[in-house]
Amino acid sequence: MGSVEIRGITREFARDDGEQVIALSDVSLSIADDEFTSFVGPSGCGKTTLLRIIAGLDKASAGEIRVDGSLITSPDQKVGMVFQEYSLFPWRNVLRNVAFGLEMQGIPKEERYALARNYISLVGLSQFEQSYPYELSGGMRQRVAIARALATDPDLLLMDEPFGALDAQTRNHMQCELLDIWEKKKKTILFVTHSCDEAVFLSDRVVVLSPRPGRIRDIIPIPIPRPRDRTNAEFINLRRDILAMIENEEREEERIKCKSGYL
């Protein structure tokens, strides 16, 4: 469960001066059940906008999103989301944060806490279930956010640069954990990131977007078996290709004047 049909998505914004800006132009893509897909691209390519439209938090100007065949127009129980910013409710402790979605479904307290505890242990934070978000490190907060998004058992998990604010080491660690969870829970994951390394390490396919207007430039399958080795030649080549593609886009925009070199 969790296939996604993105059909002809266009999104226009009205700027303050009244001019129309096209953030996404006719984006179409099919994503299979349990597939891990990453979206990369220079800033302003509309990758976050696309994710928000799939989440039902933003409306497309044209086109439609279907998850398992049903049309998405507003936030849906089948879809979970992990945000880039810290989105945990600071007034709830870890247990009550993770149980929030279950509470909204009207599941009785003991039952929802038992379910929430499973997901808290899945992200390895059982000792912290009574802690408040301000007591946790950045990596721990995002683990809780993942547990919270998974607790209602969505078929599709959307992740908007979830590790963007973490240091490199924590980030690598979180990527491995995420793959473990993905293998255990079998979800379709759509993952937005700035990092080509992260995209190649995690994904079955990497979707490269180009900006103004945002459209799909290329879709690159990553055939490397997991667990992946970042120093493997094939890994490095794929990463270089994707990076070159993005840099090209940025150079065309004349926002980068010099070439940063390989890797």
Next chain:
Amino acid sequence: MTGTLPGTRSPAYILLSISAVIILWQAIAVFIVGNRFILPSCTDVLTAFLRLVVSGTLPEDFVVSMIHFFTGLGLSLLIGVPLGIIIGWYPLANRLLDPVIEIIRPIPPLAWIPFAIVWFGLTNLAAGFVIFIGAVFPVLINTYEGFQNIPRIFVEAGKMLGCTRNTSLIRYIAIPAALPHLAAGFRVASGVAWMCLIAAEMFGVSQFGLGQKIWWYYNLHQMDNVMVYMLILGFVGLFIDYLFRFGMKKTLLKWREGEVN
């Protein structure tokens, strides 16, 4: 140097500053002013206090003032919080109600005293009404501000987790997120309410009341008794504020520890 001073939170400082003021007060009253009508001394006030404890109406005054205070403050919460929520959550309500609120708000609460008497007579409710007028705006404005400042991410995270109805979003996301603002509003409101209390009681809604007694003893030219009631008002106000801060810290706002301290 600093090693010889008591710690910053030591009660020694409180003791020192208060005894200095008491000595100064006593000295000025006895040696400079020398007139207990103009400035009763500390010992005059203490004697007056003891006399009032034995034969006065301190408990009745306290109870009646508490009734006025909590009627007004309670009403202001009952009306200010829901109204603040409505204008904070629904932009249309804000556009419609904001002009009215902005016109009524600058009218000083004491200007409502004539209408309070006309509408409610010389009753506890009339005093409560004046206090309500003073307290309701801080409650309303802070609730509104709190709702305006809810990070969008919390609302969106809530929506993604199945909290989609307006009433649920207000209950589970907006109110907890705005709670620090609500608490601030409540604290300001209780301060304003305390100030309005005295004026509201001076126009004679009751035979008793801490504020009523100040005016009463002034008319009797018993300035030592006036001073006793002034000090009682100060201490009760201080105690209410302390109780409130303590309650907030221990219960509602424990999740903000580390951010505020």
